[in-house]
Amino acid sequence: MSLDDDSFLAALAACEFPASEFGHRQHLRLARLHLQRAPLEVAIERTCADIARFAAHHGAHAKFHRTVTEALLRLMAALGPDDVALLDDARGLLARHYSPTLLATPEARLRFIPPDLLPLPA
Template sequence: MTAAKILEGLADGSLPPSEFGHAAHLRVARELLLHAPLAEAEARFCTLIEGYVRHLGAEAKFHRTLSIALLRLTAARLRPGESWAQFQAANPDLFANARGLLARHYSAECLAAGRTQFTPPDLLPLPA
């Protein structure tokens, strides 16, 4: 599925939940970052995901700090002209061990506290 179709499905609520796993989250983050400054991409990312989970009646699945932190890690790894396939190949840890990457920045307690509002990391700063 293309990034545009995923974005469309998030916006109108038609995306099947089975199609919105971790890789799709990263694909949406990357797509938004390619077309907007970081702050705007963060806001749109959160708005899209919050609206989507609300549409599904699964509001508890949204975690603001986790979403923003993964978007920032994605932003730090973007390379000009890189395709989605190239991005995936260059960042296997982001796809296979995102929790491990986040554990470098956040203690479990700090991350847990950031479900509804963004919480800055308590261990290592996120890329800006």
């Protein structure tokens, strides 16, 4: 589905974007757009709200992970939205900062938990 940025945001907000087409690239696009349009903290809240609402609408509320989403936004803000590591190895980037044990906790899924390995960039 090819949409301009405003149409993409509108389709997600209305939960009209096909769930089958909302993969990693689309998550990153959403984050990039919010980071371009708002300060970091606002972009984090908007991105998390959009993804959580979209997941719940499609019966996949348990797939939303607050810590992963917020950590990737913080990394994107520090690295730049077009850094290929975000696209090619987001899990590897997260693994530098978070242990699998911490990310597997229910608490990390529900709210942002700071890293237990390496601090996120400021």
